[in-house]
Amino acid sequence: MDSFANTLIKSGQTTVATLLLEHYRELGMSNTEFLIYLQIKSYNDRGISFPQTETIAKAVGLTDNQIFQELHTMIGKRLMQIDTVQQPGQLARDSYDFTLLYEKLAQFVKKAEAETVTSQVDNDRETIFNQIETEFGRPLSPIELEMISQWLDKDHYQVGIIRLALKEAVLNQVYNLKYMDRILLSWQKKHLTTPEQVQQEREHRQQNQGATSVNQANNGTKKQKNLPHIPMFKIGEKPKDN
Template identity: 30%
Template sequence: MQKADFLEWLREGSISIPAALLTEYKNMHLTEKELVLLLQVLHFAEKGNEFPTPAELSGRMASSAFDCTEMLRTLIQKGFIEIKDGFSPDGIRFEKYSLDPFWEKLIDRFLQSRKQERVHARQVEETDLYTCFEEEFGRPLSPFECETLAMWMDDDHHDPLIIKAALREAVISGKLNFRYIDRILFEWKRNGIRTIEQAKSHGRKFRQHQGQQRKMENETNVQPKPVPFYNWLEQ
């Protein structure tokens, strides 16, 4: 390739498309040919031709001008392309393709996919949460206990990870019951604890304080209180 040819290749530029287009076009009910045609329309527009003819599109595709005409008609009917009026600087009216509806559909599809992913992730977390409780309790949860778990998540908006942390705190404290766990969650929420890191930090600080109290009691020959862990129910 000669240098002049290489410079010409650079002048042709490149076309940038969102990766979501490649992952979502099938879910948008677009065929591969329709997708390529849309990309060709986009490229023509970037080169200053906002209303390429079917023949011009066909010249870049493995489809006839007739097929391109039919695809354009289908894309307009599906609401992916609009034909709008434009005006040149000297006031001459012309027609052009608008891909705004196409981008709007892609954005809607992308947001819907992310929502579905979050819902699925939430379902997995909830299933795992129920499993953790049943493993710690050594039995299936009762309907009332299942309802309480759902209430913690849906009404009190506790993250499943925080609920697991409260369960762990109850296990460590040797007070494995829902009333105790509910009190832990209540205290954490009252103190603005929303993450696992905050919960761990809160527990460390309390245990350090508790350890200092026991040390002071030992130094003054006072019998230490036989409470090795934080009793949330007495708060």
């Protein structure tokens, strides 16, 4: 193994969360602050919890005073803090703690997910508004728009369920939301909360109806077979012996 490969292996590696790499600027972190964080983390990964500012300054090409100012700014932004650890029988030691940075990252991700859900709900709302107006052949009134919003926000009906209720209303040529609301309530009472459950219940009902029809037909055939034989002849003629 050559000297470079040996040096590369001995120097170790510094791992960085991809999520942080993608969003550090959105957390209020500058490029210089992120570079300083990487330098500190590289030392932390090697077991050095509090590298000297002179060492960091040399690595990133800044003065010692500039590094001190950057660290002070990061503390003010609540991106990091300096902890003092006192071990029994040992001198107190300082260490850089980036827990606040990761707490910010967690809050950012949570907020982003909530905004994504809100955006999706708004898109679904607009889509279902347009679909109902298209099927009804007229604009929806403010009261009707509010009723649909309650289905989504208060009753938490899935968009797919509302679409199925709309389909039922159109098939029965009943173009009003009250009819759709009764359909949705009936499904809710049966604990049918997804389009798949509604479809399964519909197929099950059709199978039962088909089985009932077959049984009725079979019963009718049996009754006909059990009827007594009635000879057919014209009035005035003698019945023929069979």
